[in-house]
Amino acid sequence: MDSNTDLHKTQLLERMKQRTEDLAAKAEERKIQRDISAAENENAEYFHCAFSEMKEHVEKKIQRIDEIEKQNLRDYFDDLIKDIHAVQRFLNESSMFLAAFKIKKAQEDVTDLNKIVQSKMEEIQPKKRFGFRSKKNTEKGAAEIKKRLPKEEVDGKDSNKSALDKILERQFFGFNNEVGKHLTKSAEEVNNRQLNLVNLRDCRVEALGNPASLQIASLVDCTVILGPASRSAFIKECHNCTFVLACQQVRIHDTKNSNFYLHVTGAAIIENCSKVRFAPYTLNYDLLSEHFALSGLNQSVNYWDKIEDFKWLNENEASPNWSVLKEKERVFDWLNPKFKK
Structure with a gap:
């Protein structure tokens, strides 16, 4: 009888010890997840501030399109596409630290900005005197600007920092x-x-x-x-x-x-x-x-x-x-x- 009682006590103690260890392990796992969530929130806040400021900058430029002199429209659209390209690049570089739903929402915002600009360009493009033509007349309209943009960036011809570059510099x-x-x-x-x-x-x-x-x-x-x-x-x-x-x-x-x-x-x-x-x-x-x-x-x-x-x-x-x-x-x-x- 005594041996059975001792065995029962030993088994009970072992179960209690195992339960304590399991609880401790779960508590540590929850702590790790809290730490990870806190860090991710910190990174997301940094991204949100910079992205929102960049997006607002592009939206304000879009709103001013109708105020731009016709002879300056080509350069204005050129800068707009360059700005959207900068926003996209910032999103791509930041995506590794963002939750999937935040990436999706930000990408939708960038896509919407691009669609608005392309629509505005198509409205103006048919008017020959405002056409987007290169010096060699090889390309027209939005396709020319989009094709030319990466080459300008690679060649480093635009040495002046854009407003979005300055925003990124402040945040980065x-x-x-x-x-x-x-x-x-x-x-x-x-x-x-x-x-x-x-x-x-x-x-x-x-x-x-x-x-x-x-x-x-x-x-x-x-x-x-x-x-x-x-x-x-x-x-x-x-x-x-x-x-x-x-x-x-x-x-x-x-x-x-x-x-x-x-x-x-x-x-x-x-x-x-x-x-x-x-x-x-x-x-x-x-x-x-x-x-x-x-x-x-x-x-x-x-x-x-x-x-x-x-x-x-x-x-x-x-x-x-x-x-x-x-x-x-x-x-x-x-x-x-x-x-x-």
Whole structure:
């Protein structure tokens, strides 16, 4: 009788322990999802502000079409199409961080703007004296303008920044479309701002400060060295890169053959990644402790090797998509000139 009672107690305790562990796991999963949602909301707010301002700018220009002198209509439509092209480009670059329904709504807005402009152009095109003709008279109307626009952008003939470029500059902070450069931001510049790194190739980026959050996309053969960020880091479509970063939570998508020297106090998540390796954050510089204090991150807590692979569902086997970078292969002196491009 006593042995049965003891067995019953043991089984009861085991069930209680298992239930406690399950509840803890579910609570941690909910926390991760809350962190992800908060970061996505932050990114969506940034996009919404810039996109709304750009869209309003184009709408105001459309409303002024009837006020434009006839001899200036060609250039005016030229600029309008260029503006819509800029809005589309901004949407394409931002879509990696947006929910599907937000992308769909924004794309509908861009399509509507384009339809309105094309309709206005077709109204005016038949009037020969206002025709859209090139110097060689090879193309007419909207087709000519749309064909000519990309060539002008590629050739760099339009050196003046458009109003939409200025809007993007106000909203976008960081670096984009650079090749083979050493890019730096000071602590004063990055502090409490979202840092964006987009479309970089063969670049070295240094930003030793306390950014609010990080958005990184489409980097190839780059080295990125960053001070501690207060909130999230989103990284997507990077190949053959090295990242040295600290943040509350990091989410890495569609990235290959890259190393991460990581300090993360919350969740570290990968999805659709392969051959990514992780090591602890080894960056050291004079103001690092001060920047950690500004970030609010706990410098003594680092889950750099607790990686959640959302595409690996086998709980009994380690994910083959990531590994720990061997200590003998790690870099410690990141600011030594020999490591700089």
